[in-house]
Amino acid sequence: KIVELIQKFFGNNDGKQLTGKTVLITAGPTREKIDPVRFISNHSSGKMGYALAEEAKRQGAHVVLVSGPVQLQAPSGVDIVKVESAEEMYSAVLSYFDGADIVIKTAAVADYRPKIAHDHKVKKQSGDTTIELERTKDILFELGQRKKKQLLVGFAAETNNVEEYARKKLFAKNADMIVANNVKADGAGFGSDTNIVTLFKPNGSITKLPLMTKTAVAEKIIEEITSLLKEMGKNGDC
């Protein structure tokens, strides 16, 4: 009882910044079915999201990790939900959203999917062909519309005009932070164990981080989220 009161007085004395918080993290690519054999996907390795899940867990959070197909082991103690398509990702994220305090969307969700997903392998023909594509649901936008208490962090993986797109995304999606990286830069982006990111916040602040391991980037992002929570008065302990 006394220990509890002292801990309450001094805040998180165990050094854990996210005790009592539920963090929903998405990671990896999605796969959009063309037929039973072929699909459209992207180069996301899931490393950034898995590093964030590990760090959030280390900071005492309850972590739900919604992951596309990747070759990584889920960090221990993290609830893993495996999905394939953008549509499955959407359903999984929405079903955990209400219970989440913090949502970090690192997954590289397909913007488009084939209009028709064939049940049989499509036989090749001579000559050219086309795939008709339709838009998938914009999960981050949807969450931005629905959010109440949730702190919402999005990622922007770009190959050019990174800053411009990141700022636009921040406001268009009603996010609380956008983590932008140029996936074409050396040492950044998909598959790499390192990353070079810039953090954009609605108040106009921009934090450019140097080349760091994804683990170190994850620590920095969780730190920023903790500060944001405090600023926004969303930290129940304060």
Place this chain on the structure above:
Amino acid sequence: KIVELIQKFFGNNDGKQLTGKTVLITAGPTREKIDPVRFISNHSSGKMGYALAEEAKRQGAHVVLVSGPVQLQAPSGVDIVKVESAEEMYSAVLSYFDGADIVIKTAAVADYRPKIAHDHKVKKQSGDTTIELERTKDILFELGQRKKKQLLVGFAAETNNVEEYARKKLFAKNADMIVANNVKADGAGFGSDTNIVTLFKPNGSITKLPLMTKTAVAEKIIEEITSLLKEMGKNGDC
């Protein structure tokens, strides 16, 4: 000298069936670039091809394994050549073809690739879109045309009419054996550690194998290849 003569007389007394042979194996999927982030690929895990590489090596062959992007360790003692696209696969296979005695094409090479591979990430627009596709080179057909001494084995991964397609493929590609599997069958196909295959040969013989591990399927295929080599008088020791 006497040992050599005795070995020559009794054949491969060490039990190794492919000593002195060079086996070229392709494995895994290819990735066809849409832009720096997105690609078209397929569910091939590379497991069947890697199992064949290991078995061919065990049988004393010099093995060259041309592999698309997979999450597997190359068997030790095997020469690995890593490729991404169908075009890279084509170049690699052609450059090793003349030196090969046996060619086994397990790779699931894309039949189509985007006509345009964008240098920048394509920004999403509202509404539908299309991807224009063009045919890639048909590597197995090309090898069938060029083959001299080479024994040529192709794979047919189908989801329906497996036998019909396999027979057609055998003759259309001038192959010496087609290994067909229904990738939709339980326990067969991509990602699985087991497979259910049927072997088709030009003389009309059909060998249906039961559900087996990919390692066991690889042993059986190498056995069949060894017999074929003997039948075709291509086994230099006989």
